[in-house]
Amino acid sequence: MNVGFLGFGAMGRALAEGLVHAGALQAAQVYACALNQEKLRAQCTSLGIGACASVQELVQKSEWIFLAVKPSQISTVLRDRQSFQGKVLISLAAGMSCAAYEALFAADPHQGIRHLSLLPNLPCQVARGVIIAEARHTLHHDEHAALLAVLRTVAQVEVVDTAYFAIAGVIAGCAPAFAAQFIEALADAGVRYGLARDQAYRLAAHMLEGTAALIQHSGVHPAQLKDRVCSPAGSTIRGVLALEEQGLRRAVIHAVRAALSSS
Structure with missing residues (x-):
């Protein structure tokens, strides 16, 4: 064939x-x-x-x-x-x-x-x-x-089903660009605080890959995984709070809506 x-x-x-x-x-x-x-x-x-x-x-x-x-x-x-x-x-x-x-x-x-x-x-x-x-x-x-x-x-x-074809396509097909933006932003932060650019990209990309693999293989809910990483009064929960204050969740939903409106 x-x-x-x-x-x-x-x-x-x-x-x-x-x-x-x-x-x-x-x-x-x-x-x-x-x-x-x-x-x-x-x-x-x-x-x-x-x-x-x-x-x-x-x-x-x-x-x-x-x-x-x-x-x-x-x-x-x-x-x-x-x-x-x-x-x-x-x-x-x-x-x-x-x-x-x-x-x-x-x-x-x-x-x-x-x-x-x-x-x-x-x-x-x-x-x-x-x-x-x-x-x-x-x-x-x-x-x-x-x-x-x-x-x-x-x-x-x-x-x-056809009713969900477009939204599923946005999450699968458009979101790699969103993920790449997130990796780039993490790397920029790493460079800001002294990491070499190539090392910062490696760290960010492998972190995202490993996190996705853990969610897939263990079946853990993303919110539960976030809670596991956050210790009381620790650095991670401070970072999570900063993301919420800056509207990460809202920005992602708006990005999906914008992509969906043109599909």
Whole structure:
């Protein structure tokens, strides 16, 4: 089975790289197509995958096609519906649910194009990702099971109802940027008080990774973990109080709301 990436920006490349490096796909099975052919060829060469000169070439070579273009470009790249007949389309575009594709294909209901909408995040590149999969889709049962098995090699896959697809996608897909901001802020504080920049980044990143792992593996509630770290009249509770005074919780909720309003 060959897999194509129609669009090869940050998210498409991260997912392709993660799947190849995890061994879920062989490089020889993977193709990509993008407008900037020079950049595409360089990226494909580094991964050992095939670069396609046109959408038609990619479609001909692929059974599964990841749509990794912007939502505004979807109708354009799918203009030639006939060429996608019998293919499995896997959307990575924010705001493009199953219903959106059904509306897009309404004029051509008999072409056998099966589709599923996903919202992955960049950590898929290192097999530590999260992928939100919409529960509603038009894949055959065996196709759906096979796809989820492949995706689980690089991510925690969460299947959610359409009503929660957007909010789950924001938490999984946008929040890595929020987490990176938090790491950067911690590192800035470390530098302010004398740490070398690279060491400050290492400390902050590993702290966040370890804290997340502890919550996942032990099942401890985040509030309980916070309480464990805070000793009476200690330095940690003083820091927690400062975060509350500065509105950390409110800022995070506002950030999610802002991201959700544009999805």
